Amino acid sequence: xxxxxxxxxxxxxxxxxxxxxxxxxxxxxxxxxxxxxxxxxxxxxxxxxxxxxxxxxxxxxxxxxxxxxxxxxxxxxxxxxxxxxxxxxxxxxxxxxxxxxxxxxxxxxxxxxxxxxxxxxxxxxxxxxxxxxxxxxxxxxxxxxxxxxxxxxxxxxxxxxxxxxxxxxxxxxxxxxxxxxxxxxxxxxxxxxxxxxxxxxxxxxxxxxxxxxxxxxxxxxxxxxxxxxxxxxxxxxxxxxxxxxxxxxxxxxxxxxxxxxxxxxxxxxxxxxxxxxxxxxxxxxxxxxxxxxxxxxxxxxxxxxxxxxxxxxxxxxxxxxxxxxxxxxxxx
Amino acid sequence: xxxxxxxxxxxxxxxxxxxxxxxxxxxxxxxxxxxxxxxxxxxxxxxxxxxxxxxxxxxxxxxxxxxxxxxxxxxxxxxxxxxxxxxxxxxxxxxxxxxxxxxxxxxxxxxxxxxxxxxxxxxxxxxxxxxxxxxxxxxxxxxxxxxxxxxxxxxxxxxxx
Numbered sequence: 001x002x003x004x005x006x007x008x009x010x011x012x013x014x015x016x017x018x019x020x021x022x023x024x025x026x027x028x029x030x031x032x033x034x035x036x037x038x039x040x041x042x043x044x045x046x047x048x049x050x051x052x053x054x055x056x057x058x059x060x061x062x063x064x065x066x067x068x069x070x071x072x073x074x075x076x077x078x079x080x081x082x083x084x085x086x087x088x089x090x091x092x093x094x095x096x097x098x099x100x101x102x103x104x105x106x107x108x109x110x111x112x113x114x115x116x117x118x119x120x121x122x123x124x125x126x127x128x129x130x131x132x133x134x135x136x137x138x139x140x141x142x143x144x145x146x147x148x149x150x151x152x153x154x155x156x157x158x159x160x161x162x163x164x165x166x167x168x169x170x171x172x173x174x175x176x177x178x179x180x181x182x183x184x185x186x187x188x189x190x191x192x193x194x195x196x197x198x199x200x201x202x203x204x205x206x207x208x209x210x211x212x213x214x215x216x217x218x219x220x221x222x223x224x225x226x227x228x229x230x231x232x233x234x235x236x237x238x239x240x241x242x243x244x245x246x247x248x249x250x251x252x253x254x255x256x257x258x259x260x261x262x263x264x265x266x267x268x269x270x271x272x273x274x275x276x277x278x279x280x281x282x283x284x285x286x287x288x289x290x291x292x293x294x295x296x297x298x299x300x301x302x303x304x305x306x307x308x309x310x311x312x313x314x315x316x317x318x319x320x321x322x323x324x325x326x327x328x329x330x331x332x
Numbered sequence: 333x334x335x336x337x338x339x340x341x342x343x344x345x346x347x348x349x350x351x352x353x354x355x356x357x358x359x360x361x362x363x364x365x366x367x368x369x370x371x372x373x374x375x376x377x378x379x380x381x382x383x384x385x386x387x388x389x390x391x392x393x394x395x396x397x398x399x400x401x402x403x404x405x406x407x408x409x410x411x412x413x414x415x416x417x418x419x420x421x422x423x424x425x426x427x428x429x430x431x432x433x434x435x436x437x438x439x440x441x442x443x444x445x446x447x448x449x450x451x452x453x454x455x456x457x458x459x460x461x462x463x464x465x466x467x468x469x470x471x472x473x474x475x476x477x478x479x480x481x482x483x484x485x486x487x488x489x490x491x492x493x
Contacts, residue, residue, distance in 0.1 A: 109441075109442035110351075110406065110441050110442060111347070111350065111351055111354070112351060112354040112355065112358065112444070113350075113354065144347070144407070145407060145441055148404070148407040186440045186441050186442040187440070187442045189440070
């Protein structure tokens, strides 16, 4: 699994000098990737007696402290493995560390309050990540800023175009359309596309962010059911990730959904009520539908969808199974 | 120096207040080297003492920065000026206005008072000559009516100093 997370460039064959691009193991789902790094490993003529020089060539989502931590742990590993050929092992170490760090860290750069407030629990504000640079912001902070820039650039254009000819206006209109589809990260000014934040824009109504009265409305949205569900999902993923030091694998016992009985509604003889759907069946469905394991029970869509079949199922099968469902429901 | 534009400013929004309180706490824990915040009960105007960095043209000199925050800070940049007498610098006018792009066109809401201070000190430290901008007299005359530097259409000279 880890091999797929690496790609590298050989700067010098001997003594080996490599730049290796590393992603955490959980990076299969791009929305769940918060860090990545390109590590430089430069071996001297004494390699492997003398450990290679380790440096971070480039990284995303890692602040200075986490960068230091990453290089320090790779260096430690290098000393530990001195006199062995170690470059692959060092990459493994780096991926391991990156996987452990695969969560956003620190404060929202716009409001300066923590992105992940552990004290706040489920009241923690939702945040999002810009795909181009991995900088994270609270959703309402970045949207407030985005709308501000939109309104601001509009004003500028209307004030500057009042005395110009039609052709000029058309040109500016074109220019504006180009501008509107792009933004610059407030932290690093890296250009991102408007579609990167579209999914967050959908969460809120238009315009309300600029007037101070809008704050109340925003609070309502943040406490809406869909938002709570989204937070619960994220927390479940995060907990799972922390337990497994970054590794997410669907747990078989946790992805048993009512709908999974669906394909064989009458396949169970009433005499064997305890039989759980066959493993292969389970495995087929689990990884596909459960890119976010542990959250399945909170998904309103799937529950709604499966509801009717579940009831149907109940009438057909033994009471033991019915009890099983009740239990699962309570868990959720 | 008090500018009329400052007195007619709107009060800080709730968001601006929260953010400034957070900045103030962070400043108290971890102030930028060479700066001292003068404690007042006015969150909307900070007065900050700047110590010229050792080994630079401004070593041992002390200046005062006045930072005024707009209603929609940090969406809008704060107004940052030196309280005269301002340091002699090719990008600092004698009325205290500072020609520094991050205070105007290049402002980003991810910047903080602390990061502004560091930029200003770095601008001072990299100066090789103590002199006023070439257009100082003309500019200062144009600002006689109390115009804020934020209303100036700045043309940024260079990025060497």
